[in-house]
Amino acid sequence: MASGHRGGRAAANAHMPGFGGKWRMSAVVPVILCGGEGARLWPVSSGDRSKVFLETPDGRTLMWHALNRAGKFASEKFILSVTNEAFAFRVRQHFLSSASTGLGMATIMEPVPRNTAPAIASAARFVARKFGRDTIMLCLPADHITRYEPGLREAVAKSIDHAQTGEIALIGLPPTTPDTAFGYIKASNEQVLQFVEKPPADAARAFVESSQFLWNSGMVVSCAGVLLDAFALHAPDILEVTQASGRAAESIMIDGIEHISLPLATYERCRNISFDHAVLERSQSLKVVHADFQWQDIGTWESYAALNPADAQGNHVAGGAVLIDTKNSIIHAQSRTVGVAGLKDVIVVETGDAVLVASRGNEEQIRDLFEAVKRGGHADKLPAYLVKKE
Known part of the structure; x- marks a missing residue:
């Protein structure tokens, strides 16, 4: 250089x-x-x-x-x-x-x-x-x-x-x-x-x-x-x-x-x-x-959720969601109403074509899940450049 x-x-x-x-x-x-x-x-x-x-x-x-x-x-x-x-x-x-x-x-x-x-x-x-x-x-x-x-x-x-x-x-x-x-x-x-x-x-x-x-x-x-x-x-x-x-x-x-x-x-x-x-x-x-x-x-979902203040129960909610006895969770609904009852420390995300349910603090597992989706039976729903060839 x-x-x-x-x-x-x-x-x-x-x-x-x-x-x-x-x-x-x-x-x-x-x-x-x-x-x-x-x-x-x-x-x-x-x-x-x-x-x-x-x-x-x-x-x-x-x-x-x-x-x-x-x-x-x-x-x-x-x-x-x-x-x-x-x-x-x-x-x-x-x-x-x-x-x-x-x-x-x-x-x-x-x-x-x-x-x-x-x-x-x-x-x-x-x-x-x-x-x-x-x-x-x-x-x-x-x-x-x-x-x-x-x-x-x-x-x-x-x-x-x-x-x-x-x-x-x-x-x-x-x-x-x-x-x-x-x-x-x-x-x-x-x-x-x-x-x-x-x-x-x-x-x-x-x-x-x-x-x-x-x-x-x-x-x-x-x-x-x-x-x-x-x-x-x-x-x-x-x-x-x-x-x-x-x-x-x-x-x-x-x-x-x-x-x-x-x-x-x-x-x-x-x-x-x-x-x-x-x-x-x-x-x-x-x-x-x-x-x-x-x-x-x-x-990560943790960093994105932090952009919005939590409610009194510690939940970060975006979109249409109904919560009962739910605490310290991240709920993101894009196209449908999402109901969550009796859970804590979870991530629930709905996009219309996919749903994620995970425990908080496991961001790397979400990455692994994404990779599994690419390798698995749903790969046909992804663009060709995302599909791994075995």
């Missing part, structure tokens, strides 16, 4: 949308990552449905908020999204209905999900070709809730400073609960010492008590060229396949949005691997910015 890489398009005292002052920086293109299956939010997140389209308490969706958040940092008046081709129509709908007026947009459509490493590599190729290798990419997962924007702006500004010197900047937040569903970063000041993914409960409790550990927010800030160089060094196979996919991609404009369809025959050869595992854990050019803003990764 090239060291000392500086943004050649930096402009002195250029005003940045979303920032409270004037900053010297390169062009910034937000990249929204919205291709995950969301297995632990099954059955709401499944098939051609994604967790990023879940409603938030204000009646909007995670994707709507992600688009509006990204637009505040789009110095080039442009947003890029990377999503599964099954979600592209709804991504376009959300962009057209969002407050990101006056912005351009492109959507890279993956024919099969391959995790965040191929998604970011594909995005880096697009940004480098359209805006230049020195353009800074602000990679933002779509399945997050952030409420304290001044702290977010400050963290992004610090991350851009690091990106301008050829580094890959991550945004970390001090853990407030021993959450075993999150990734953690062990840090000394801004130096990254270790990545820990989904630790056991005892380790997570120790991380909360330690001042050395941060939650890994999944937000990445770096120049497109630096990211491409990092893939060339640490994951050349992913770079090779995504470059080939990009060259063979088909592009079409719909409602003023460029839709880039990657070819299945090429893209399916990508390893299914996260950016953390493929690149970050091997890189020596990392910095982690200690941030201070409200943040929540919406990856």
Whole structure:
């Protein structure tokens, strides 16, 4: 990876949308990552449905908020999204209905999900070709809730400073609960010492008590060229396949949005691997910015339910539900009335084509259930890309 890489398009005292002052920086293109299956939010997140389209308490969706958040940092008046081709129509709908007026947009459509490493590599190729290798990419997962924007702006500004010197900047937040569903970063000041993914409960409790550990927010800030160089060094196979996919991609404009369809025959050869595992854990050019803003990764029913206050019995209820003698439960009904009686500490989810009943605190079992559905007799009801071939 090239060291000392500086943004050649930096402009002195250029005003940045979303920032409270004037900053010297390169062009910034937000990249929204919205291709995950969301297995632990099954059955709401499944098939051609994604967790990023879940409603938030204000009646909007995670994707709507992600688009509006990204637009505040789009110095080039442009947003890029990377999503599964099954979600592209709804991504376009959300962009057209969002407050990101006056912005351009492109959507890279993956024919099969391959995790965040191929998604970011594909995005880096697009940004480098359209805006230049020195353009800074602000990679933002779509399945997050952030409420304290001044702290977010400050963290992004610090991350851009690091990106301008050829580094890959991550945004970390001090853990407030021993959450075993999150990734953690062990840090000394801004130096990254270790990545820990989904630790056991005892380790997570120790991380909360330690001042050395941060939650890994999944937000990445770096120049497109630096990211491409990092893939060339640490994951050349992913770079090779995504470059080939990009060259063979088909592009079409719909409602003023460029839709880039990657070819299945090429893209399916990508390893299914996260950016953390493929690149970050091997890189020596990392910095982690200690941030201070409200943040929540919406990856489980526990985290999604927490967006709504519990009733007097500790229940989080969405949709039409009738409860009798039910406590500390999560009830989510989309199309029918759900009745629950005499139970506690359960999750009950109804979507019209599937029903989930599980005990609370077993998010990984919900993931296992999702995988079992894909392998089992109901696989014919899922899109082909979700069906495992034995």
